[in-house]
Amino acid sequence: MSRRQPPRRGGRPAGGRRSGPPRSRGAGRTGQVRSGGSSRRSSGSGDLGGKQIEGRQAVRELLLAQRRRVHEIWISGELEGDDGVADIVAIAAANRVPINYVARSTLESAARSEAPQGVLAHAGALxxxxxDHCVAPRPGKAPFIVAVDGVTDPGNLGAIVRSCDGAGVDAIVLPRHRAVHVTPTVAKASAGAIEYVPITVVSGLPNALKRMRDAGIWVIGFDDAADRQLFDIGDLATEGVCLVVGAEGAGLSRLVRERCDMIVSIPMLGRxxxxxxxxxxxxxxxxxxxxxxxSS
Incomplete structure (x- = not known):
């Protein structure tokens, strides 16, 4: 399909590698893990944070991904010998990661998420x-990108990353300012998906969207009041596409909305x-x- 410029419709803004077991509990659902090779690091983007990881699933995936160094794991002393953390202990031992059993009060005082589940890890930054790697064409696969505009709630970003992993998104684009990056709550809400979905940070989202358009990627924003619906985009979904989602309430910023090829809504059939x-x-x-x- 030749690239065209559909009308922009405005409105109210809305919103490594281990050869044998143990495997990620999500591996059967998400397919092969995307590796985090050093050639993909950005000299300009730097690190995302994520040096402290909390929650059993997030720590488990941190260990399984082997994308970055894990310095140590804290486990609440009352969980020593507990089956619920046995696989974490086994994976850590196999990878020579130190485990420290600490008092529950000590762990909870150090935690920055609401419910660390008795497990906390210290690791190198994500x-x-x-x-440029995120938007580069891949043989046999059109780019599939999600850009996040002004989302500051860590629980929301974590859930977004988890969905992106499940749906096979190639990369997530975050603005450097006025947006949450990787915190313990983000990592926990993502259930460890931050270890697998490539994330890039850009100084200006509008300019990044323009560069994607110049690279032949369709940029589709979301707005409650848009006339077109998500279900109307049709075959554009099979081409290079970037979905742009905005913060609740504020929605897409003006400059971001202006850089979109089209604005669509998600139909709401209730109240x-x-x-x-x-x-x-x-x-x-x-x-x-x-x-x-x-196609089958």
Missing amino acids: PAVDF VSSLNVSAATALATYEIARYRRP
Whole structure:
């Protein structure tokens, strides 16, 4: 399909490598893990944070991914010998990661998420990847990107990352300012998906969207009041596409909305006017994935 310029429709903004077991509990659902090779690091983007990881699933995936160094793991002393953390202990031992059993009060005082589940890890920072790598064409696969505009709630970002992993998104683009990056709550809410989905940080999202358009990627924003619906994009879903989601309430910023090729809405059939941004992202990414399913 030749690239065209559909009308922009405005409105109210809305919103490594281990050869044998143990395996990630999510491996059967998400397929092969995307590696985090050093060639993809961005000299300009730097690190995303994520030096402290909390929660059993997030720590488990941190160990399994082997994308970055894990310095030590803290486990609440009352969980020593508990089956619920046995696989974490086994994976850590196999990778020579020290485990320290500490008092529950000590662990909870150090935690920065609401419920660390008695497990906390200290690791090297999660590396951001290069923006050019994210938008580069891949043989046999059109780019599938999600850009996040002004989302500051860590629970929402974590859920977005988890959905992106499940739907096969190639990369997530975050603005450097006025946005949350990787915190313990983000890592926990993502259930460890931050270890697998490449994330890049850009100094200006509008300029990044322009560069994607110049690279032949369709940029599709979401707005409650848009005339077009997500389900109307059709075959565009099989081309290079970037979905742009905005913070709840504020929605897409003006400059970001102006850089979109089209603005679509998610139809709401009940009385509530919109979805949570992470729920909207889940629905939108899986709609793209549905179109991209291999024909049987």
